[in-house]
Amino acid sequence: MSTKVVMEALSPTMEEGRLVEWKKQEGEAVAVGDVLAEVETDKAVMELVARAGGTLLKQVVQAGTTVPVSELVAVIGEPGEKVEGPAGPPADREAPGKKAAARTQPAESQATQPTPDRNRPTSMPPASPAGPAADTNGQPAPASRPPPPAAPSGGRVKASPLARRMAAERGIDIATLPGSGPEGRVVARDVEESRPTAAKAGPAAPATAVRVPAGQPYQDVPLSQIRKTIARRLAQSIGPIPTFYLTTEVDMERAREAREGLLAAGGEKVSFNDIILKAVALALRRHPECNAWWQDDHIRYWNEVHVSMAVAIDEGLITPVIRHTDLKSLREISAESRDLAGRARERKLAPEEYTGGTFSVSNLGMLDIDEFTAVINPPEAGILAVGRMAERPVAHEGAVAIRRRMRLTMSCDHRVIDGATGARFLQTLKGMLENPLAMVY
Amino acid sequence: MAIVTYRDALNQALREEMQRDADVFLMGEEVGVYQGAYKVSRGLLDEFGPMRVVDTPITELGFAGVGVGAAMAGLRPVIEFMTWNFALLAIDQLVNSAAKMRYMSGGQVGVPAVFRGPGGSALQLASQHSQAFESYYAHIPGLKVVMPATPADAKGLLKSAIRDDDPIVFIEGEMLYNTKGEVPEGEHVVPLGLADVKRSGGDVTIVCHSKTVSLALKAADELAGEGIEAEVVDLRTVRPLDSETILSSVARTHRCVVAEEGWPFAGIGAQVVDTVQREVFDELDAPVFRVTGADVPMPYNKHLERAAKVDAGKIVAAVNQVLYRERDE
Numbered sequence: 001m002s003t004k005v006v007m008e009a010l011s012p013t014m015e016e017g018r019l020v021e022w023k024k025q026e027g028e029a030v031a032v033g034d035v036l037a038e039v040e041t042d043k044a045v046m047e048l049v050a051r052a053g054g055t056l057l058k059q060v061v062q063a064g065t066t067v068p069v070s071e072l073v074a075v076i077g078e079p080g081e082k083v084e085g086p087a088g089p090p091a092d093r094e095a096p097g098k099k100a101a102a103r104t105q106p107a108e109s110q111a112t113q114p115t116p117d118r119n120r121p122t123s124m125p126p127a128s129p130a131g132p133a134a135d136t137n138g139q140p141a142p143a144s145r146p147p148p149p150a151a152p153s154g155g156r157v158k159a160s161p162l163a164r165r166m167a168a169e170r171g172i173d174i175a176t177l178p179g180s181g182p183e184g185r186v187v188a189r190d191v192e193e194s195r196p197t198a199a200k201a202g203p204a205a206p207a208t209a210v211r212v213p214a215g216q217p218y219q220d221v222p223l224s225q226i227r228k229t230i231a232r233r234l235a236q237s238i239g240p241i242p243t244f245y246l247t248t249e250v251d252m253e254r255a256r257e258a259r260e261g262l263l264a265a266g267g268e269k270v271s272f273n274d275i276i277l278k279a280v281a282l283a284l285r286r287h288p289e290c291n292a293w294w295q296d297d298h299i300r301y302w303n304e305v306h307v308s309m310a311v312a313i314d315e316g317l318i319t320p321v322i323r324h325t326d327l328k329s330l331r332e333i334s335a336e337s338r339d340l341a342g343r344a345r346e347r348k349l350a351p352e353e354y355t356g357g358t359f360s361v362s363n364l365g366m367l368d369i370d371e372f373t374a375v376i377n378p379p380e381a382g383i384l385a386v387g388r389m390a391e392r393p394v395a396h397e398g399a400v401a402i403r404r405r406m407r408l409t410m411s412c413d414h415r416v417i418d419g420a421t422g423a424r425f426l427q428t429l430k431g432m433l434e435n436p437l438a439m440v441y
Numbered sequence: 442m443a444i445v446t447y448r449d450a451l452n453q454a455l456r457e458e459m460q461r462d463a464d465v466f467l468m469g470e471e472v473g474v475y476q477g478a479y480k481v482s483r484g485l486l487d488e489f490g491p492m493r494v495v496d497t498p499i500t501e502l503g504f505a506g507v508g509v510g511a512a513m514a515g516l517r518p519v520i521e522f523m524t525w526n527f528a529l530l531a532i533d534q535l536v537n538s539a540a541k542m543r544y545m546s547g548g549q550v551g552v553p554a555v556f557r558g559p560g561g562s563a564l565q566l567a568s569q570h571s572q573a574f575e576s577y578y579a580h581i582p583g584l585k586v587v588m589p590a591t592p593a594d595a596k597g598l599l600k601s602a603i604r605d606d607d608p609i610v611f612i613e614g615e616m617l618y619n620t621k622g623e624v625p626e627g628e629h630v631v632p633l634g635l636a637d638v639k640r641s642g643g644d645v646t647i648v649c650h651s652k653t654v655s656l657a658l659k660a661a662d663e664l665a666g667e668g669i670e671a672e673v674v675d676l677r678t679v680r681p682l683d684s685e686t687i688l689s690s691v692a693r694t695h696r697c698v699v700a701e702e703g704w705p706f707a708g709i710g711a712q713v714v715d716t717v718q719r720e721v722f723d724e725l726d727a728p729v730f731r732v733t734g735a736d737v738p739m740p741y742n743k744h745l746e747r748a749a750k751v752d753a754g755k756i757v758a759a760v761n762q763v764l765y766r767e768r769d770e
Contacts, residue, residue, distance in 0.1 A: 160725060160726040160727060161722050161723045161724070161725050161726075162695050162723065162724055162725055162726040163726060164723075165723045165724075180765065181727070181765050182765075187726050187727065187765055188695060188726040189765070
């Protein structure tokens with residue numbers, strides 16, 4: 001029995017993917033977990049993995065073709081087995097617009113697994129070697145119960161009206177949710193279960209062992225009346241995320257001394273941005289009220305600190321996350337941020353590596369920007385915009401001195417963070433950067 | 442409150458209304474000397490005499506027509522059918538005379554008559570005597586269809602029906618006559634057109650009427666043991682349909698099951714489903730499921746009859762479907 005390989009949703013928002021390159025040719029043996037092809041999603045270039053073993057009988061689309069999610073791309077089966085697939089000349093099927101193939105043939109065994117849910121990335125790694133419909137011999141298992149397809153053929157998502165409404169209200173793309181109802185219908189519980197966005201995300205790529213303290217990763221606090229009123233009134237005033245901005249100027253002389261001291265002691269090079277990330281994480285630990293998500297009917301105060309860092313890439317920007325930033329050493333943060341930024345530019349990040357942050361940092365100092373305001377990355381409640389470090393004349397100990405100064409501007413979601421709350425966080429952060437020993441205090 | 446049987450609650454309603462209004466009279470087969478085939482009219486002949494408690498020959502079309510005429514002339518007849526299975530012979534009087542008179546006389550002549558008797562199946566009465574005909578009458582503009590499930594509602598609704606100025610089809614449950622329940626002392630009137638939430642719950646709405654109310658409550662008990670809280674909405678009046686109560690319940694529970702004794706095609710449940718899907722489409726997390734009698738003439742064989750009838754287990758199964766509880770199916 002042959003198994004159909006369909007275009008999988010490899011990122012939470014992916015609707016179609018461009019098949020960049022076939023890694024297996026027709027007639028080649030394929031084992032479960034083998035990379036069949038490289039696929040460019042809206043976010044990254046990722047691997048399409050075999051969920052069943054056998055022989056690659058047919059490449060239904062040519063490299064370079066853009067294919068909607070859940071459309072047929074290949075067939076795996078026994079050598080010599082007749083391909084039950086679309087008839088007609090291949091040219092008919094190569095055009096991305098032609099969807100007849102997967103539509104008219106209900107797959108007798110679905111070779112895909114449900115869409116990786118952005119909210120539970122670790123539970124469903126997109127490159128998981130073991131597909132659900134294969135046994136250990138790499139043979140397709142009898143498809144007694146095929147997993148629900150992520151999106152039914154033709155791209156229409158089956159969902160109950162209630163699930164659609166709930167997803168729209170929560171800003172969740174319904175196409176990214178695996179449906180647990182009949183024939184993969186997305187029902188209310190699927191939307192509900194998707195809510196703890198990235199809550200279960202573990203630490204990402206460079207597998208530094210981080211000691212994560214036991215206990216709840218976050219605490220959900222219902223909105224008090226005053227918070228509700230603040231949220232409603234301010235959103236009416238300046239848009240869906242009522243943002244305000246706080247700016248402070250930081251003296252970076254001692255941070256520079258500390259950085260040079262580390263280098264002199266033979267350590268690896270750490271950047272000022274690494275020091276800022278570390279300080280932000282520790283300041284968030286002391287001000288959990290700024291380490292929070294706005295969740296419409298409640299606020300999620302995180303007990304874990306996952307700092308997102310904005311990385312400019314050719315096509316725009318992406319915010320990889322350094323998990324448990326507060327628990328990592330400066331050296332670990334430095335190595336990890338370098339790795340994440342590098343892979344971000346190559347568009348090789350997995351979805352779980354750029355989702356689930358609790359606070360963001362954006363730095364345009366290297367582009368000579370003195371100060372700027374950054375746009376909040378919802379549901380996070382704050383983002384710190386870091387300006388360039390520059391020598392400026394300042395009053396210092398009763399005289400005008402030339403000192404290295406840097407401006408930090410924090411954008412705050414006023415529904416979560418009030419003026420004084422954000423100011424106290426910035427004060428702590430400033431204190432840490434001006435006196436790095438305060439970080440270990 | 443007194444514990445009263447369904448049959449005695451109806452008897453109270455008849456007696457109280459006949460005492461209150463001398464224009465009210467009872468007519469039908471065996472209602473007088475025999476005191477009613479189901480003893481609903483016990484004691485009424487003695488109390489009110491043969492002018493107001495009238496035994497008729499076995500002539501359903503005839504005495505239904507006399508009832509319509511008496512109502513047009515200003516009386517308030519209560520016409521008893523021994524069962525609604527026999528009333529098929531009289532349906533012409535109900536549909537073509539009673540239901541149309543106010544309209545066709547330009548509002549000059551109404552028909553304040555109540556046509557009442559047991560409907561639905563009992564036990565092994567076979568195809569011709571086990572039928573639920575409420576959807577026949579609910580189809581007709583001009584008729585109101587009332588179907589009490591409890592003794593209290595039986596009394597309160599019959600009193601409202603007798604006082605109503607339009608023709609009422611009042612269908613009792615043959616298997617309900619012996620059921621007991623609390624009935625408020627003294628004057629107790631239940632308005633027509635109002636459904637009643639017989640049990641509150643947040644997980645699923647079960648819409649039902651007449652005999653299926655007790656089945657739905659039994660199903661709800663069973664489901665509660667599994668942590669599912671079902672809301673049981675008793676229509677009480679099938680027409681006019683109390684959409685408001687149904688819709689506000691479904692808007693809260695997001696799932697709906699409609700149970701009825703009759704056949705599925707063009708049944709009462711179909712009407713409920715139509716309203717629900719149109720009015721609260723965005724609240725629905727599952728298609729509305731119906732539980733009905735099987736789409737066959739009622740078998741006489743005891744086991745087949747059981748298989749053809751609605752029971753609590755079938756309602757539980759439908760609830761599990763709309764709650765997607767059988768994930769593995």
